[in-house]
Amino acid sequence: METLYIVKIGGNVIDDENKLKLFLNDFSQIPGLKLLVHGGGKIATEVSKALGIEPQLVDGRRITDAGSLRVVTMVYAGLINKNIVAQLQALQCNALGLTGADANLIPAKKRQVAAIDYGFVGDIEAAAVNAPGLQLFLNQGFTPVVAPLTHDKAGNLLNTNADTIASTLAVALASLYQVSLIYCFEKKGVLQNVQDEKSLIPEITPATYPDLRANGIIAQGMIPKMDNALQALEQGVKAVHIAHADDLLLITQQQLAGTVLHL
Amino acid sequence: METLYIVKIGGNVIDDENKLKLFLNDFSQIPGLKLLVHGGGKIATEVSKALGIEPQLVDGRRITDAGSLRVVTMVYAGLINKNIVAQLQALQCNALGLTGADANLIPAKKRQVAAIDYGFVGDIEAAAVNAPGLQLFLNQGFTPVVAPLTHDKAGNLLNTNADTIASTLAVALASLYQVSLIYCFEKKGVLQNVQDEKSLIPEITPATYPDLRANGIIAQGMIPKMDNALQALEQGVKAVHIAHADDLLLITQQQLAGTVLHL
Numbered sequence: 001m002e003t004l005y006i007v008k009i010g011g012n013v014i015d016d017e018n019k020l021k022l023f024l025n026d027f028s029q030i031p032g033l034k035l036l037v038h039g040g041g042k043i044a045t046e047v048s049k050a051l052g053i054e055p056q057l058v059d060g061r062r063i064t065d066a067g068s069l070r071v072v073t074m075v076y077a078g079l080i081n082k083n084i085v086a087q088l089q090a091l092q093c094n095a096l097g098l099t100g101a102d103a104n105l106i107p108a109k110k111r112q113v114a115a116i117d118y119g120f121v122g123d124i125e126a127a128a129v130n131a132p133g134l135q136l137f138l139n140q141g142f143t144p145v146v147a148p149l150t151h152d153k154a155g156n157l158l159n160t161n162a163d164t165i166a167s168t169l170a171v172a173l174a175s176l177y178q179v180s181l182i183y184c185f186e187k188k189g190v191l192q193n194v195q196d197e198k199s200l201i202p203e204i205t206p207a208t209y210p211d212l213r214a215n216g217i218i219a220q221g222m223i224p225k226m227d228n229a230l231q232a233l234e235q236g237v238k239a240v241h242i243a244h245a246d247d248l249l250l251i252t253q254q255q256l257a258g259t260v261l262h263l
Numbered sequence: 264m265e266t267l268y269i270v271k272i273g274g275n276v277i278d279d280e281n282k283l284k285l286f287l288n289d290f291s292q293i294p295g296l297k298l299l300v301h302g303g304g305k306i307a308t309e310v311s312k313a314l315g316i317e318p319q320l321v322d323g324r325r326i327t328d329a330g331s332l333r334v335v336t337m338v339y340a341g342l343i344n345k346n347i348v349a350q351l352q353a354l355q356c357n358a359l360g361l362t363g364a365d366a367n368l369i370p371a372k373k374r375q376v377a378a379i380d381y382g383f384v385g386d387i388e389a390a391a392v393n394a395p396g397l398q399l400f401l402n403q404g405f406t407p408v409v410a411p412l413t414h415d416k417a418g419n420l421l422n423t424n425a426d427t428i429a430s431t432l433a434v435a436l437a438s439l440y441q442v443s444l445i446y447c448f449e450k451k452g453v454l455q456n457v458q459d460e461k462s463l464i465p466e467i468t469p470a471t472y473p474d475l476r477a478n479g480i481i482a483q484g485m486i487p488k489m490d491n492a493l494q495a496l497e498q499g500v501k502a503v504h505i506a507h508a509d510d511l512l513l514i515t516q517q518q519l520a521g522t523v524l525h526l
Contacts, residue, residue, distance in 0.1 A: 047314070047337070050313065050314050050315070051313045051314070052313070070342060073341050073342050073345055073346070074310070074337035074338060075337060075341065076341070077344070077345045078336050078337040078339070078341020078344075078345075079333060079336050079337045079341065081340070081341075082340045082362055082364055082365075082412065082420055083336070083420065085362070085364045085365055085414075086364040086418050086419060086420050087418045089364055089367050089414060089418075090416060090417050090418035094366060094367060095364075095365070095366075096365050096366050097340075097361075097362070097364070097365050099348070099360070101348045101349040101352055101358075101360070102345075102348055102358070102359050102360050103357060103405060104352050136403060142366060149345065151349045151352060153352060153353060154353050155349050155350045155352075155353035157345055157346065157349050
């Protein structure tokens with residue numbers, strides 16, 4: 001099977017024009033099949049504020065109301081997605097910007113948990129992903145650039161976490177490609193001590209993960225990322241990397257960089 | 264050759280949620296190959312105002328500065344395009360939202376006329392359109408939904424008139440399909456008297472056009488539309504229709520509606 005790199009890039013890089021440029025330059029140089037999933041960054045928050053849309057919180061959890069959905073649709077699917085596409089095209093990378101609604105790629109279910117209505121938030125599963133559609137785009141030489149929006153097949157867009165989209169697409173495509181999933185962010189990888197970039201944990205497996213979590217080394221926002229990643233491995237994804245955006249090409253060149261997760 | 268309907272829908276319908284719903288329902292029922300080009304509408308103006316971006320005019324002409332480009336990228340490629348895609352998907356129409364940057368479909372040149380810098384406005388020509396890319400999407404069963412944005416292949420998005428995109432795509436695809444280009448708007452077609460919906464001119468040809476223009480019956484905004492349309496016919500497009508959005512299916516069912524332009 002051919003190798004497919006699924007790369008997730010987060011807000012920290014997206015918010016910085018120069019960092020984004022450097023990252024896209026590296027991404028465009030990955031040979032073979034690749035797919036980019038991008039997050040949102042601060043731009044959505046800025047646009048919300050400017051439009052006078054206040055974040056809605058229920059029991060401390062953020063709710064995607066109709067106004068917020070409009071903003072993320074504008075910012076994620078419009079501003080960020082199309083600027084990335086235009087920049088990749090300038091780098092001779094044949095980018096195709098997509099949401100989960102386009103080509104019905106990622107149907108989702110509106111989240112409703114007990115008494116809390118999270119608003120327009122979409123929960124997704126790998127079995128529902130239109131893998132043949134993505135395969136078609138990939139095999140025709142396109143590089144899909146996926147914004148973190150899905151749809152309910154009833155005409156509504158939904159907001160879905162970009163990390164979750166990346167791991168779900170990785171699982172959905174694992175029977176068609178040798179998938180390497182790479183989460184790029186602003187740290188060198190998973191760190192023993194989050195203040196010390198030299199304390200990188202080079203390798204995590206299902207055997208070493210429980211201790212790292214019990215000791216609080218993996219905590220907070222990293223927990224869902226890791227849970228998703230380990231699930232992805234169990235469902236056929238070949239490797240998951242968590243690394244600094246600057247180290248993307250080291251990983252695709254199979255040099256040591258970041259944290260690798262494997263079974 | 265197979266028939267391809269290229270339909271342009273303007274701001275008047277896009278601005279009205281119910282009108283848009285009815286229109287998309289009709290559009291989804293066109294059998295065979297179809298492609299939708301949408302304009303902008305008032306939403307971009309409203310978002311600009313809310314963000315405090317003032318329209319820039321030079322010699323009475325609107326300039327697309329960096330702030331305006333950000334707004335149209337958000338509104339056209341994000342909000343409008345993806346909501347249309349999600350609604351068409353709910354109608355079992357396999358919509359794929361695109362700008363001219365995606366898959367390098369519509370490369371453009373930044374307009375610069377004499378002393379006036381129009382800002383981020385893109386001029387396009389049929390010969391530069393990536394017709395094989397569009398053909399691939401169409402033949403795979405997708406319905407392209409095209410937002411009025413192009414790119415300069417140097418990483419910049421550009422704003423291009425939606426009418427022009429529709430006619431340029433029609434010409435670019437005329438050697439591959441029997442193209443019918445349908446401009447949908449809020450009037451019954453080209454009218455003898457713009458106040459009287461019953462004064463429809465059912466047919467215009469290159470022979471009858473000069474008189475209509477000389478008599479002022481075709482004036483103002485209709486002139487570039489007509490010039491584009493007649494050029495499209497001369498370059499191989501089979502027919503151009505100018506009609507009310509409500510009459511779309513009458514035209515595709517080859518019943519009499521709107522104004523038809525032919526050679």
